[in-house]
Amino acid sequence: MTSPDPVVDRATKLLKDFSEMERTIVRGEYLDDSGRCPFCKSERIEGIGKTNMDVNEYSSLIRCYACDKEWWDIYKLSRIEVEAWDV
Numbered sequence: 580m581t582s583p584d585p586v587v588d589r590a591t592k593l594l595k596d597f598s599e600m601e602r603t604i605v606r607g608e609y610l611d612d613s614g615r616c617p618f619c620k621s622e623r624i625e626g627i628g629k630t631n632m633d634v635n636e637y638s639s640l641i642r643c644y645a646c647d648k649e650w651w652d653i654y655k656l657s658r659i660e661v662e663a664w665d666v
């Protein structure tokens with residue numbers, strides 16, 4: 580076994596960092612517009628009915644019919660609205 584080339588090593592690390600940065604951007608875009616697949620940007624996405632309820636958190640499994648990827652949309656309780664407090 581030869582020792583790893585430090586230049587290749589650094590390039591690999593940079594590439595890993597970049598793709599992580601890209602993933603962060605994609606996640607941000609999806610949070611702004613959750614009507615499009617975060618992987619291929621198709622609008623052919625749909626909740627497939629698999630959901631999970633946790634304390635203050637709700638998850639729904641979403642599927643893209645264009646690229647066949649699946650992911651969880653996760654919702655957190657953001658506010659409450661009450662018709663009347665004296666109920």
Ligand SMILES: [Zn+2]
Nearest residue numbers: 616619643646
């Ligand atoms: Zn897709």
